[in-house]
Amino acid sequence: MGQQQLLLVILVTIIVGIATVVAINTFGTAADSATRDAVRQDLASIASSAQGYFMKPIMLGGGGRSFNDISFDHISISGIRNSSTEIENENGVYTIPTGITGDDFIVTAVAKDSDLSEIQARVCVETIVMGTIGGGAPGDCPE
Secondary structure: OOHHHHHHHHHHHHHHHHHHHHHHHHHHHHHHHHHHHHHHHHHHHHHHHHHHHHHOOHHHOOOOOOOOOOOOOOOOOOOEEEEOOEEEOOOEEEEOOOOOOOOOEEEEEEEOOOOOOEEEEEEOOOOEEEOEOOOEOOOOOOO
16 A cells, blocks of 8 residues: 555544544433433423312312322323322433422422433423523522
8 A cells, every 4th residue: 555545544544533423422412402301391291280280179189279289199190100209200200399388389300311410390370480400490480
């Protein structure tokens, strides 16, 4: 092989190596983004189910316009119930506090298989307010 051909082989090897590193980093970022999106979707499903519980009369097994003492026994979401206040699925572990009173409560999610820490969401009567990644508390419910 001539000197020019050797330089070409080395250049191609370097370019392929750089492309491989970039692809691995992109894949890792996309996986974290997909996990974050799945956890946020689960939080939205929990909020929707909790709002249905809020609106349903007590006689029909609902909260009668209150979130008082709501638990995952009253919320429909797929996963394994570790307790009445904690549920786990392929995306993460979701926890609601005990002894809830009032017109809102916070759900805490810890994502699985990701570098993300927890995400919190405040479930309000008519909306959900997401917190920031890393455990930042969500804002207050809109008036």
